[in-house]
Amino acid sequence: MNKSEGEFVVGSELGLHARPAGRFAVLAGHYESEIEVGLGDEWVDARSVLSLLSLAAGRGTRLRLRAVGPDAQEAVAALGAILEESRESN
Structure with a gap:
């Protein structure tokens, strides 16, 4: 089973509010x-x-992601990118 972990910094000015969550x-x-x-x-x-x-x-805020499964690395990379986005349009 594949495992992946990463640490990411929330980039949005408003933090992880309803829309990005x-x-x-x-x-x-x-x-x-x-x-x-x-x-x-x-x-x-x-x-x-x-x-x-x-x-x-x-x-x-530094958040950690961990995933276990066949697409764990892809999931952590894609979700980490969302956390680090600084734009507010989403």
């Missing part, structure tokens, strides 16, 4: 791998918008 959760749902997002000792399901919002991750 929604995009993130939808994209996570397209992968077969089990994907979690971590902040400190707390890990949440990457497919749950409410769980992502519960992290209250503001700009500059």
Whole structure:
């Protein structure tokens, strides 16, 4: 089983608010791998918008991603890119 992990900095001025959290959760749902997002000792399901919002991750927050499954590396790379986006149009 493939495993992948990464650490990413939230780039959005408004942090991981509802719109990017929604995009993130939808994209996570397209992968077969089990994907979690971590902040400190707390890990949440990457497919749950409410769980992502519960992290209250503001700009500059370092979040960890971990995935286990056949597309783990691809998932971590794509989801990490969403976290690091600085644009507000999404």
